Amino acid sequence: MAEASIRSEKPKHIVFKGEEELSKSLAKYTADLSEKFVRERGAFTVVLSGGSLIESLRKLLEAPFVDSIEWARWHVFWVDERVVKKDHPDSNYKLAFDGFLSKVPIPPGHVYAINDALSPEGAADDYEACLRQLVKTEVLELSKDNGFPKFDLMLLGMGPDGHVASLFPGHPLVKENQRWVTFIKDSPKPPPQRITFTFPVINSSSYIAQVVCGSNEAAAVHNALGTEKTSDPLPAAMVTLKDGELTWFLDEAAASLLQDKASL
Numbered sequence: 235m236a237e238a239s240i241r242s243e244k245p246k247h248i249v250f251k252g253e254e255e256l257s258k259s260l261a262k263y264t265a266d267l268s269e270k271f272v273r274e275r276g277a278f279t280v281v282l283s284g285g286s287l288i289e290s291l292r293k294l295l296e297a298p299f300v301d302s303i304e305w306a307r308w309h310v311f312w313v314d315e316r317v318v319k320k321d322h323p324d325s326n327y328k329l330a331f332d333g334f335l336s337k338v339p340i341p342p343g344h345v346y347a348i349n350d351a352l353s354p355e356g357a358a359d360d361y362e363a364c365l366r367q368l369v370k371t372e373v374l375e376l377s378k379d380n381g382f383p384k385f386d387l388m389l390l391g392m393g394p395d396g397h398v399a400s401l402f403p404g405h406p407l408v409k410e411n412q413r414w415v416t417f418i419k420d421s422p423k424p425p426p427q428r429i430t431f432t433f434p435v436i437n438s439s440s441y442i443a444q445v446v447c448g449s450n451e452a453a454a455v456h457n458a459l460g461t462e463k464t465s466d467p468l469p470a471a472m473v474t475l476k477d478g479e480l481t482w483f484l485d486e487a488a489a490s491l492l493q494d495k496a497s498l
């Protein structure tokens with residue numbers, strides 16, 4: 235098992251007056267990265283979360299982005315998914331489909347949803363096999379550093395307890411360092427059964443936007459953006475890119491306990 239990696243300096247964070255300003259900036263950030271990766275390698279691999287993130291992507295559905303983005307080049311994944319049917323109200327796929335994916339022309343074959351007929355173990359294996367196949371077809375790149383898949387952009391949320399994906403504080407899964415995709419059956423946030431990317435995959439990304447709004451998350455933001463060394467960091471503090479760029483997108487409420495909280 236890997237030691238928890240602890241960053242030595244504060245990651246970049248941007249504070250917005252409100253969620254509206256944040257969502258406009260997040261749309262431009264995502265559209266610019268889409269343009270860059272499509273130009274450089276003809277594809278853009280984007281990883282979504284559940285929760286409030288999907289609502290914060292709504293500006294991508296508006297001009298100028300909706301018409302300028304090359305949606306046909308997008309490949310969409312989930313950093314974590316609840317093990318429920320795809321039409322269940324708890325499904326992260328359903329959340330993203332209803333609020334975002336159904337409104338843009340991404341080819342259905344480029345949207346990599348969980349196999350909802352399988353157990354958590356089976357669904358995690360199946361998702362990992364899907365990723366390995368996409369490496370073979372060169373949709374997905376591997377990190378030259380560690381051989382884990384390297385996604386172009388991960389759009390992450392964070393819970394009030396500092397969890398990211400379905401990697402929860404104090405849970406052994408935060409130390410998983412072999413698997414690409416694993417499962418959890420005792421998630422403290424319901425529903426209990428989920429699959430999730432592991433930290434080596436998250437931390438191999440080219441870009442991560444860590445998107446957090448609201449005062450419920452302020453204490454965890456303060457904790458995660460601190461540089462104090464601790465033997466038991468919050469999962470959000472374990473998101474750290476050696477060969478990539480991590481940016482926290484915060485609204486004023488989420489940033490309220492930070493000293494450096496000048497907003498845009």
Ligand SMILES: O=C(O)[C@H](O)[C@@H](O)[C@H](O)[C@H](O)COP(=O)(O)O
Binds near residue numbers: 314394397
């Ligand atoms: O399945 C899930 O629960 C989500 O994928 C989860 O990982 C989410 O990103 C965080 O819990 C933050 O959720 P909020 O943005 O709603 O706080």
